[in-house]
Amino acid sequence: MSLFPMAGTVIKNLFSRPATRLYPFVKREPFAHTRGHVEIDFSQCIHCGICSKRCPTHAIAVDRAKKEWKIDHLACVICGNCALVCPKKCLSIKEAASNAVTRANKGAETETHTNA
Amino acid sequence: MKECTIIPFGPQHPVLPEPLHFDLILKDETIVDAVPQIGYIHRGLELLVEKREYQDYVFVAERVCGICSFMHGMGYCMAVEDMMKISVPERALWLRTFWSELSRIHSHLLWLGLAADAFGFENLFQASWRAREYILDLIEATTGGRVIFGTCQVGGVRRDVTAEQFAQVLSVLESLKKELGTLSDIFVNDASVKHRLVGAGKLSAKDAYELGAVGPMLRASGVAYDARKRGYAAYGELNFEPITESAGDCYARVLVRVREIWQSIDLIKQVAAKIPAGELFAKPEGMPTGEAFIRVEQPRGEAVYYVRGNGTKFLERFRVRTPTFANVVPMIATLKGSTLADVPNLVLTIDPCISCTER
Numbered sequence: 001m002s003l004f005p006m007a008g009t010v011i012k013n014l015f016s017r018p019a020t021r022l023y024p025f026v027k028r029e030p031f032a033h034t035r036g037h038v039e040i041d042f043s044q045c046i047h048c049g050i051c052s053k054r055c056p057t058h059a060i061a062v063d064r065a066k067k068e069w070k071i072d073h074l075a076c077v078i079c080g081n082c083a084l085v086c087p088k089k090c091l092s093i094k095e096a097a098s099n100a101v102t103r104a105n106k107g108a109e110t111e112t113h114t115n116a
Numbered sequence: 117m118k119e120c121t122i123i124p125f126g127p128q129h130p131v132l133p134e135p136l137h138f139d140l141i142l143k144d145e146t147i148v149d150a151v152p153q154i155g156y157i158h159r160g161l162e163l164l165v166e167k168r169e170y171q172d173y174v175f176v177a178e179r180v181c182g183i184c185s186f187m188h189g190m191g192y193c194m195a196v197e198d199m200m201k202i203s204v205p206e207r208a209l210w211l212r213t214f215w216s217e218l219s220r221i222h223s224h225l226l227w228l229g230l231a232a233d234a235f236g237f238e239n240l241f242q243a244s245w246r247a248r249e250y251i252l253d254l255i256e257a258t259t260g261g262r263v264i265f266g267t268c269q270v271g272g273v274r275r276d277v278t279a280e281q282f283a284q285v286l287s288v289l290e291s292l293k294k295e296l297g298t299l300s301d302i303f304v305n306d307a308s309v310k311h312r313l314v315g316a317g318k319l320s321a322k323d324a325y326e327l328g329a330v331g332p333m334l335r336a337s338g339v340a341y342d343a344r345k346r347g348y349a350a351y352g353e354l355n356f357e358p359i360t361e362s363a364g365d366c367y368a369r370v371l372v373r374v375r376e377i378w379q380s381i382d383l384i385k386q387v388a389a390k391i392p393a394g395e396l397f398a399k400p401e402g403m404p405t406g407e408a409f410i411r412v413e414q415p416r417g418e419a420v421y422y423v424r425g426n427g428t429k430f431l432e433r434f435r436v437r438t439p440t441f442a443n444v445v446p447m448i449a450t451l452k453g454s455t456l457a458d459v460p461n462l463v464l465t466i467d468p469c470i471s472c473t474e475r
Binding site for chain 2: 019030031032033034035054056077078079080081084093
């Protein structure tokens with residue numbers, strides 16, 4: 001009895017299009033307000049260091065003397081707390097995921113902004 | 117004990133998504149005793165509460181587990197709110213209920229897939245996870261994360277869900293009903309599924325209660341206890357009854373979870389219809405002092421949260437009693453007397469989450 005529904009499924013699967021996307025050519029757009037990565041508008045930054053203190057994973061390091069802001073994207077869990085607590089609102093969460101770290105683009109895991 | 121054989125089960129085993137070890141003591145094919153051992157993935161997250169500000173710790177609490185993440189965050193927030201006497205805005209409570217139920221559907225679908233995998237039904241495993249993917253999309257659209265919601269904060273929630281988003285959720289759930297119907301039909305009626313599950317690992321209502329089983333494990337044995345009936349968040353204003361089965365075997369546990377998916381869909385509909393407008397967040401005032409206990413019904417069962425504050429912005433203690441920890445003892449009881457071939461099913465039907473248990 002249950003052979004016939006199964007045969008139907010098999011025939012349907014043989015002639016239907018793939019259920020998955022042809023990934024590198026067809027990309028899935030992230031939803032609006034997805035937490036993808038942290039971005040900084042460094043010209044607005046006042047180096048107060050609140051983001052660094054409130055970061056649950058200590059991914060952000062701020063050096064007041066050197067006027068430097070640094071993030072380790074691999075340590076960042078994109079909780080969005082930094083953007084929430086930033087007094088100048090220069091931090092924001094963007095939808096796209098941060099760049100993949102590969103052998104070819106070594107160093108993409110950290111991002112440093114400095115005034116020096 | 118002379119004629120007994122000891123067979124190690126885990127920590128690496130095809131059916132286990134996470135490390136859990138048993139020494140199974142067998143007499144022929146029958147299990148005489150099982151000695152559990154955990155502690156492979158302890159991360160010390162509870163201690164971290166002393167090092168993170170109480171508002172920021174919610175992000176850590178959420179990462180106690182990757183599946184019931186939202187409810188861990190919510191449990192922590194509820195405990196801190198209870199301790200600090202914060203009255204959370206109504207809409208925030210309703211949104212928490214909404215996300216809890218979405219999280220319950222995705223957790224149960226994940227588990228049904230893993231259970232199907234454990235009894236060797238690969239196709240059903242893939243089909244369950246495909247259905248789960250639609251739920252994950254809904255979660256991402258409403259919260260911004262697939263499994264880590266990140267929307268709960270002490271005093272309320274961080275994000276609102278618009279009326280259009282509610283409409284979208286309802287329409288996706290409606291269109292999922294056909295697929296879920298097919299899935300439920302296979303889990304409930306298929307002969308090969310029944311063959312593996314019916315009668316395996318029976319746990320009587322008395323044993324389940326006395327050994328401290330929680331969640332679907334307890335309800336499958338016929339005890340109608342569901343922590344949601346305590347009325348936390350907005351559950352007090354929703355119309356639902358705990359789902360119970362009487363058989364207490366692996367099949368009954370599957371039935372309870374399948375039926376809970378339908379119940380959650382119904383609850384989400386109720387939330388979408390009744391949710392009040394209003395504020396999302398009440399700012400906490402002062403520093404946390406005192407202590408609080410909170411109980412939350414997670415997909416896997418009842419979880420208990422304890423917090424203690426000392427008047428600084430760092431809490432002194434945070435403790436979670438996770439459902440899996442409570443369910444290990446009744447699981448050992450079901451293992452005794454069953455055969456070696458049933459062990460994967462018995463272990464899987466408690467819906468083990470070891471990273472929760474060890475934190």
